[in-house]
Amino acid sequence: xxSRLIVQPAKKPLRGSVPVPSDRSITHRALILAALSxxxxxxxxxxxxxxxxxxxxxxxxxGVRYEDDQKGTLSIRGGGLRGLTEPKAPxxxxxSPATARLLTGVLAGQPFSSKLVGSGSNQRRRMRSVTxxxxxxxxxxxxxxxxxxxxxVCLPLVIGPLTTExxxxxxxxxxxxxxxxxxxxxLSGLFASGPTLIHEPVLSRDxxxxxxxxxxxxxxxxxxxxxxxxxxxxxxxxxxxxxxPGDISAAAFxxxxxxxxxxxxxxxxxxxxxxxxxxxLDMIRLFGGRTGITxxxxxxxxxxxxxxxVSAPLRGIRISxxxxxxxxxxxxxxxxxxxxxxxxxxxxxxxxxRDEGSDRxxxxxxxxxxxxxPVADKPDGLVIEGDPERPLxxxxxxxxxxxxxxxxxxxxxxxxxxxxxxxxxxxxxxSFPRFxxxxxxxxxxxxxxx
Numbered sequence: 390x391x392s393r394l395i396v397q398p399a400k401k402p403l404r405g406s407v408p409v410p411s412d413r414s415i416t417h418r419a420l421i422l423a424a425l426s427x428x429x430x431x432x433x434x435x436x437x438x439x440x441x442x443x444x445x446x447x448x449x450x451x452g453v454r455y456e457d458d459q460k461g462t463l464s465i466r467g468g469g470l471r472g473l474t475e476p477k478a479p480x481x482x483x484x485s486p487a488t489a490r491l492l493t494g495v496l497a498g499q500p501f502s503s504k505l506v507g508s509g510s511n512q513r514r515r516m517r518s519v520t521x522x523x524x525x526x527x528x529x530x531x532x533x534x535x536x537x538x539x540x541x542v543c544l545p546l547v548i549g550p551l552t553t554e555x556x557x558x559x560x561x562x563x564x565x566x567x568x569x570x571x572x573x574x575x576l577s578g579l580f581a582s583g584p585t586l587i588h589e590p591v592l593s594r595d596x597x598x599x600x601x602x603x604x605x606x607x608x609x610x611x612x613x614x615x616x617x618x619x620x621x622x623x624x625x626x627x628x629x630x631x632x633x634p635g636d637i638s639a640a641a642f643x644x645x646x647x648x649x650x651x652x653x654x655x656x657x658x659x660x661x662x663x664x665x666x667x668x669x670l671d672m673i674r675l676f677g678g679r680t681g682i683t684x685x686x687x688x689x690x691x692x693x694x695x696x697x698x699v700s701a702p703l704r705g706i707r708i709s710x711x712x713x714x715x716x717x718x719x720x721x722x723x724x725x726x727x728x729x730x731x732x733x734x735x736x737x738x739x740x741x742x743r744d745e746g747s748d749r750x751x752x753x754x755x756x757x758x759x760x761x762x763p764v765a766d767k768p769d770g771l772v773i774e775g776d777p778e779r780p781l782x783x784x785x786x787x788x789x790x791x792x793x794x795x796x797x798x799x800x801x802x803x804x805x806x807x808x809x810x811x812x813x814x815x816x817x818x819x820s821f822p823r824f825x826x827x828x829x830x831x832x833x834x835x836x837x838x839x
Contacts, residue, residue, distance in 0.1 A: 394795070394811040394825065396802035397834035398780075402652035402700070405831045409640045410821055411436035411461075411633035412661045414568075415691055417487050418600050419631045420444050421495060421576065424453040426467035426604075427624040434633040434659070435463045439819050440485040447480040447492060451503075470579055470623040475501035482507040482544065484819060486514040487569055489544060493519050494573030496548045497528035498556050498580025507544040509790060510747050515541045518563065518570040523577055526557040551580075555619075558583030565741075566593035566714055571615070575601065575608070578617040579626075589613040591714060594665045599690035604629060632686070634661035634693035639821045641669040641722040642796045644698035646828065648678045649729055649804050655831055656697040663691055668716025669723070670696065676703045676726050705732030705775055713738045713770075721797040724753050727773040728762045728781065729804060740769035752794050759784040760801045760809075783807035792816040796824055803833060 411434045420441070423430035435441065435457075445463070449455065452474035456464040473495075482489040482505055489505055493516070496503045507514070513536065520530045520542055529549050532542025556577055563570055566589045575597050578585030592613040601608045604626055607618040620626070640657040647653035662682065673680050679701045684694040708716070708723055713736070716723065720739055727734035742749040750771055757764045761782035763774040783805040788795035795817050802809035814837065817824050828835050 391813045391815050393838050394799055394814045395836050395838050396799050396809045396811065398805050398807065399650040399803040399833060401832055403647055403650050403655055403831040403833060404653065406656045406658060407643060407827050407830055409635040409643065409657045409660060410438060410823070412636040413438060413440050413820060414487065414594065414596050415661065416441045416633050417444050417491055418572065418596055419633060419689070420448060421491060422600060422604065422626060423465040423629070424448045424451070424467050424473070425470055425579065426626040426628050427469050428465060428467035428628045430465045430467060430628050431630045432463040432465065432633060433461065433631065435461050438822055439483060440488060443481065443483040443485055444488045447482065447488065450476040450478065450480055467626070467628070470626070473499060476503055479504040479506045479545065482511055484509050484511050486511055489514065490516065490519045490569040490573050491576060493523065493530070493546060493548060494576040497523045497530065497577045498551060500550050502547065502549045505544055505546045505548065512544050514543055515744065516543055516546065517541050518567050519573045520546070522559060522561045522570070522574055525561070526559045526577065526581065527551065527553055528556060528577070555582040556580050558585065560586040562588045566591045568594035568596070572597035575615065575617050578619055581619045584616055584618050586616045587614065591711060592665060593714065594663070596663065596691070603690040629689065632688040634688065634691050635659045636820065637661045637666050637669065638718045640696060641719045642800060642821070642824070643827060644673060644680065644696060645722045645725055646800050646803060646831070646833070647698040648673065648676070648700050648703060648726060649800060651700055653700045654697070656695050658695050659685070659693050660696045661691060661693050665715060668712050668714070669719035671712060672706070672708060672716055672719070672723050673698065673726065675706045676730055677701050678703060703730035703777060705730045705734040707735045709737040717741070718793070721749070721753055721793040724757060724771065724773060725797050725800045727775050728757060728760065728801060729777045730775040731777055732775060734773045734775060736770040737767065738769055747789065747791065749791065749794070752789050752791060753797065756786060756794060756798050756801065759786045760805060780804065780806040783809045785810040785812070787812040788814060788816055790816055792819040792821070796821065799828070799835060
């Protein structure tokens with residue numbers, strides 16, 4: 390039976406320093422490159438969320454050997470660029486579009502067939518931004534026609550086998566910034582006969598190119614364009630040790646909680662500080678929140694540090710353009726802050742949140758209204774009317790199967806006038822398995838009920 394969260398209004402400030410789960414996006418790429426390396430590799434700080442476990446299971450089905458100490462360290466022995474083997478069954482990408490898209494890039498260059506399947510909303514994720522350019526470089530991919538858009542394809546996908554020795558070179562312009570598509574194309578470029586050149590309208594998350602560069606591969610980034618020359622040696626990716634930074638998308642909920650509860654002061658340790666991901670920190674500052682950053686290290690080109698958040702009066706802001714892109718996953722957090730900010734917050738240029746399997750903007754509007762927050766829908770965003778002096782209404786609602794919706798609702802419940810209940814809380818394990826325990830460690834009254 391799905392679990393639910395029981396959340397009481399905050400009676401005292403939240404205080405403390407807490408860890409957050411390792412970054413899922415970085416972990417996905419580290420797992421793939423470890424599998425393609427000339428091993429051995431060690432990934433420290435592995436997060437046991439369902440998305441990363443699904444990627445690990447898919448790589449194991451492709452013949453990758455690993456050992457897990459069950460304490461957050463994975464030892465992986467890669468077999469080089471030619472070391473993967475044909476899977477005996479379809480590879481299950483679960484609910485993770487990143488798993489599906491990044492694996493498609495790797496599998497496009499293999500001499501064997503494979504099939505990718507998914508569950509829930511992942512079966513409706515649009516895949517054409519990956520399959521079309523891969524087809525141009527010679528990949529053999531047959532997708533399923535999208536149920537709502539006949540011009541699109543989705544899972545299940547049947548990939549390969551490659552009919553030539555290597556994929557063709559590629560010079561491709563993405564119609565919109567897309568780190569999944571960019572990552573998939575760069576990974577496919579490892580199996581190409583010539584360079585891969587990708588152009589984006591605006592720079593999206595750059596985890597893939599940072600990691601490739603840190604491993605000594607010939608990748609160059611200039612503005613929003615990136616190129617990769619394929620290595621001649623299939624054993625070119627050396628074994629490596631990676632200390633995975635904490636996920637700023639998870640940290641965002643902790644940092645925002647401090648802004649909702651007066652008198653609060655919290656910090657998150659080893660938090661990823663990649664500038665293409667740190668839009669939420671700029672958003673909090675624009676809202677008027679007080680934040681601080683103390684850099685503490687770098688791993689495979691990814692900076693990390695301690696991030697602090699101290700409550701302060703919030704004001705409505707406008708979120709659009711490049712800022713919206715850098716904080717696209719944290720829009721639910723921005724909506725929470727907007728609900729307690731004085732005045733109007735307008736969020737624009739996030740129409741893709743209506744495209745991805747489920748309409749996250751519609752879900753956010755539903756949650757805000759349940760807590761008594763006035764909100765208006767726009768095709769590409771939301772307009773939210775905040776009032777920090779009026780308690781929110783206690784609510785009972787469902788996450789709708791969305792981990793970020795569940796956590797956003799839990800934060801709003803901290804500012805409500807009574808006990809709130811969030812049903813279908815299990816999806817939180819996708820990105821923040823210890824979310825409840827973390828908030829409780831800071832002083833929140835929240836519990837899980839089966």
